Amino acid sequence: MSRGTGYAAQSLPSVIIVGGGFAGIAAAKALRKAPVKVLLIDKVNHSLFQPLLYEVAGAVLDGGDIAFPIRAEFRNQKNIVVAMAELTGIDKSSKSVHVTNWPRPLVYDYLILATGVEVSYFGHEEWATHAPGMKTLSEGVKLRSMILKAFEDAERLEDPQSHPELTTFVLVGAGPTGCELAGNLAEMFRYTMKSDFRRFSPEMARIVLVEAGPRVLPMFSPELSEKARIKLDQLGVEVRLGHAVQQIDAEGLTVGGERIRSRNIIWSAGVRATTVGKWLGVGTDRLGRIKVAPDLTIPGHPSIFVVGDAAEIMQNGRALPGLAPVAIQSGRYAGEVIARKVAGKPVSPPFVYLDKGMLATISRNWAAMELGRLKLTGPIAKLAWAFVHIFSLLQTEDRMVVFLKWFYTYLTNKRGTRLIEKPIKEERKAAYE
């Protein structure tokens, strides 16, 4: 047991997978019958179903509904050890990685990096305090508290209308996250919270969706983007296109020269790959994604794979988008390549992405769906959304319960998780009146 970790000390080739999201889990599963010892590390103990994270922020679902313990997924896969630890460095020459809370570096024969993305402020990191983003479960829960607390603060005022910054919600970035959360909040304010307050009406709260580009859902076709914009407009969301945010502070933001007073700014404008690319010292694109070869390895290092959102995977001259199906397929591919290699089988053909289309949901009975030439909007797309998300993708142990909860909210507009976990604190800015 010379290496001090047990798993690597045996004679089987060792595979270290960093990241337990869609890609990392798919890679580990593809190795289930291979004669290897797998170590999967993640800094959290759960895998998050990110496409539904906005439902946590919108108080429809709870953490346990969209996240599951990574190790529960591998209960019956005996060749894998799952550990909660964070990657802090990679040493390509000694083929080892450094992780937190571990006494020694961990040596690999194959390394799969599935480290995903994090919220990016594109050089304005100082905005993070005033405009939190949403990629992790704890960020989603924090956003929920922020949104609910704004109304609690307003209800304590004599005249909430004179303090519009409390009941103005600004979403920066009109990708799927921004659009889905905007629509979700509009419905929560209009229906769920209808009779909850006495001093103001939640349906009068402003929801502003700000986007630097010319349209919402830019990865969809222009036709669907326009339909989504109209739907958001019908829900009362103010969509502002074509202007980048110039300034964000504690009192609001400036966009296209206009000042919007708001204490509730949510950043959904962008993500970048984690710093892994820097540690590797290889080429990255402007989002920090690592440029990979057609077999998803990095140049000169055939034993290091990068998969999922962390990789820039080119296909037909374009980089694949950061979608769950891309993560799953690329992770599975890397696992299969390694399984073939250790079995001494011929070299695998390059990775080819099988397009599974795109989905975005705006309201409880409206979604947009695009798969090749097929374009759908409205309730039919929403039905497709519900089945794809809850039955095909979601892997929590009790997906039936999630479906019931979601369906219950759909039918009744009640949301049982409107909880602010932590007690209120005295604030300096209390004396509004």
Next chain:
Amino acid sequence: MSRGTGYAAQSLPSVIIVGGGFAGIAAAKALRKAPVKVLLIDKVNHSLFQPLLYEVAGAVLDGGDIAFPIRAEFRNQKNIVVAMAELTGIDKSSKSVHVTNWPRPLVYDYLILATGVEVSYFGHEEWATHAPGMKTLSEGVKLRSMILKAFEDAERLEDPQSHPELTTFVLVGAGPTGCELAGNLAEMFRYTMKSDFRRFSPEMARIVLVEAGPRVLPMFSPELSEKARIKLDQLGVEVRLGHAVQQIDAEGLTVGGERIRSRNIIWSAGVRATTVGKWLGVGTDRLGRIKVAPDLTIPGHPSIFVVGDAAEIMQNGRALPGLAPVAIQSGRYAGEVIARKVAGKPVSPPFVYLDKGMLATISRNWAAMELGRLKLTGPIAKLAWAFVHIFSLLQTEDRMVVFLKWFYTYLTNKRGTRLIEKPIKEERKAAYE
């Protein structure tokens, strides 16, 4: 609007209720038809179903399953304003209260204090860091993380057996909370986590239940206490009776002269009333509970009521225990007395508690129940427990979902909420090996 709060400015009598637990909510509901203006404040935005909090710590249920937004409960009661604020002082002479985040004192005609209890270390507050307690939702979620993280830490070790402090769980105090959590953890380790780890077997984890008194569940009859002790023993829980804890530190605790190494100590030994009694300057018992008159008011102040766990309510020469039915009945009584007073009706008869019995659950098919001379144990008591808790008491909007989740766990032993929300951090004590 001279008082600056709106609610108190009208000519109707004002009732301020502090605390949105069982007692405060029952009081507010009893006032629903009274010609008064009610203000209910709580420092959190939710009411917690404390009897099931151990199921959050034990990863069976999520926060949203056992907590509901207070204001959702009063959606259709137009004479009430609900606000998230914390009481900081009471001025009996001017009949006003001070609360956080409010510019001016709030004046009341009637005051109902339903401020409940908090964890007490009986003069050893320095133990709080090493032995967290569990009364609030955020405390329950934190305990869940602590428990799950202990196993994650053990799985990173070469030889977890040589570090028993990681997989030793000590519960201090064998009241309902201690017993219920001990049984719940024993089942989680033995069944749910059975195949989750590679380096050790969770069923080998030690669970020690320490109690200074001579028996577990001391409020039950000795006969039921003994049956519960036997049941805990069968589940593998080590029950240590008759010795008070002498010392708790980061590495373990000392009890009856014996040292137990443990990094997972949970305090379930006691509670005390919040500091409200001190502010009032009235008589309290040794648990800080305010001594109230037979009409639940405090001596000399017929407009101040104390209800629920915060009050020492004497009945037949004994103080009533801190149970949900006592809280509900006393809260409702205070509301009704005020409703009668403002209606000019004759003085109400003194408060009389209608005994609803006691329930404690040890395993998924074993509970103890005592109501007067009726004593039940085993699956029948568990069935009673399930119905009382989930259908009669629990007030979340989606109790059907809670029931399904709980029933699903009962049938399958799967627990979907084994989540540690926050990512792991580098720890100084990492280099165990």
